Amino acid sequence: xxxxxxxxxxxxxxxxxxxxxxxxxxxxxxxxxxxxxxxxxxxxxxxxxxxxxxxxxxxxxxxxxxxxxxxxxxxxxxxxxxxxxxxxxxxxxxxxxxxxxxxxxxxxxxxxxxx
Amino acid sequence: xxxxxxxxxxxxxxxxxxxxxxxxxxxxxxxxxxxxxxxxxxxxxxxxxxxxxxxxxxxxxxxxxxxxxxxxxxxxxxxxxxxxxxxxxxxxxxxxxxxxxxxxxxxxxxxxxxxxx
Numbered sequence: 001x002x003x004x005x006x007x008x009x010x011x012x013x014x015x016x017x018x019x020x021x022x023x024x025x026x027x028x029x030x031x032x033x034x035x036x037x038x039x040x041x042x043x044x045x046x047x048x049x050x051x052x053x054x055x056x057x058x059x060x061x062x063x064x065x066x067x068x069x070x071x072x073x074x075x076x077x078x079x080x081x082x083x084x085x086x087x088x089x090x091x092x093x094x095x096x097x098x099x100x101x102x103x104x105x106x107x108x109x110x111x112x113x114x115x
Numbered sequence: 116x117x118x119x120x121x122x123x124x125x126x127x128x129x130x131x132x133x134x135x136x137x138x139x140x141x142x143x144x145x146x147x148x149x150x151x152x153x154x155x156x157x158x159x160x161x162x163x164x165x166x167x168x169x170x171x172x173x174x175x176x177x178x179x180x181x182x183x184x185x186x187x188x189x190x191x192x193x194x195x196x197x198x199x200x201x202x203x204x205x206x207x208x209x210x211x212x213x214x215x216x217x218x219x220x221x222x223x224x225x226x227x228x229x230x231x232x
Contacts, residue, residue, distance in 0.1 A: 031217070033219065035220075040224070041154075041204060041224070041225050042222070042224060042225075043206065043208075043220075043222040044222070045213065045219040045220065045221070048213070048217050048219060050216070050217060055214070055216035055217040056213045056214060056216070056217050056219055058213075088158065090160060092160075099148075099218070100146050100147050100148035100167060100168065100210045100211075100218060101148040101165055101166075101167040101210070102148070102210070102218075103150070103162055103165060104150075104162070104210075104220060105162060106152075106159065106160035106161075106162075107159075108158065108159045109158050109159065109160070111158070
């Protein structure tokens with residue numbers, strides 16, 4: 001059973017298009033995250049939701065809009081894609097949001113390539 | 116500023132040898148968590164081990180141990196008896212307060228470990 005799943009695994013699209021990435025977790029966790037891993041493998045937090053409520057919104061262009069229909073799902077919609085959006089996007093989840101030792105479990109990642 | 120530093124871009128080790136991957140961190144918060152993740156060439160992020168800032172003993176998980184030296188602000192990962200399957204990129208991360216509502220992980224730049232037979 002996959003704990004954190006993402007679809008699609010690969011996404012190739014043209015500049016200017018709009019695309020979505022879906023994430024689901026079956027761990028019963030309350031908190032979900034989106035991270036971006038750039039071409040140099042550097043990982044950075046983008047968003048976090050706790051029980052459907054947005055709690056972390058880092059300095060991300062507002063072309064990126066997360067949506068959480070329920071606490072098991074967190075989707076990422078990207079408008080007007082740019083070349084610089086090419087990256088691997090990871091979804092993650094953790095049981096709670098405030099515990100410093102609470103482990104985050106990652107999905108397999110979605111490799112987005114913008115041409 | 117909160118920061119994770121991994122100074123070894125690449126490490127090479129022979130099978131069955133032990134290897135230490137370095138990680139230093141910077142935070143003024145008294146509460147934090149330190150984590151290590153493994154990213155093989157297939158791309159997924161695999162959780163390995165964690166250490167809480169108040170934990171007195173070093174964490175261990177199978178062949179992985181975390182050498183936590185709080186005064187030095189270091190959290191090195193030790194892999195004993197390396198295996199070929201350990202070849203991957205390893206990330207040190209720290210869980211910190213992102214804002215009043217939640218915490219998030221900040222990551223180091225990673226260390227690529229290559230294990231040879």
